[in-house]
Amino acid sequence: MSKLLLVTVFLLLTACGVGTTGTHPYAGELEKAEGYDEEVPYSFKMPTSLPFELDEIFILEMGEDEIEIVSSDRYMFDVVLRGDDPEEEHLIVMIHNHGSVENTQGQNEEQLTLSDGGDAKYFYNGASQILVWDDDGLMYQIAIYVDNEERYSVEELVEVAESFEAY
Secondary structure, three states, X not given: OHHHHHHHHHHXXXXXXXXXXXXXXXXXXXXXXXXXOOOOOOOOEEOOOOOOOOOEEEEEEEEEOOOOOOOOOOEEEEEEEEOOOOOOOEXXXXXXXXXXXXXXXOOOOEEEEOOOOOXXXXXXXXXEEEEEEEEOOEEEEEEEEOOOOOOOOHHHHHHHHHOOEEO
């Protein structure tokens, strides 16, 4: 009888989605990473497509911006998505509730339009490739550290950006 009850409870919890964050392909992976903040003050998106097979997620920063000279409603969420070869296969995803693509500038800036009509900017300075765009009041950035050679084409990075879905 107790086995039947346990199986029933398990099936109900699984059907209700308890313990997952939805249908995102990486649902539940962020929650396993050290430093995950369950009290994220906004809904965010994560990529569903990467130019490599995801092997590891590492949270660089997740929480209120601790710089005292800025307002306390600034929230930082920076995460590294790594493949089998972390030096060659990695993307850093930064999601912030402050700033916008309009206010970004850098070397070798290229203006882009995403398939949803949104503006984006691509930067390459020899040390990193960065794609920046706004979505639902948040500023998203994808960054890749490189060694004087672009690792991914602009089109590949746009494909990653356009794959972002609610997490």
